[in-house]
Amino acid sequence: MVAKVIDETCVGCGLCVDACPEVFVMEGDKAIVKGDAIPAEAKENAEKAKSDCPVEAITIEG
């Protein structure tokens, strides 16, 4: 599974980083995804980050 943040959509609220710091990190005023595949132990948190995002800027595929 791979997470992506749609840069133009992200409003920089930081909720995804709170929910899943294993995958998301703030870079300036946007969130970005660390690394490549989502670690197995972080999948649940990554799904929470996706559902927490107020502007649906997160996609998870694979």
Ligand code: SF4
């Ligand atoms: S939760 Fe959504 S809007 Fe907020 S920082 Fe993360 S990707 Fe951006």
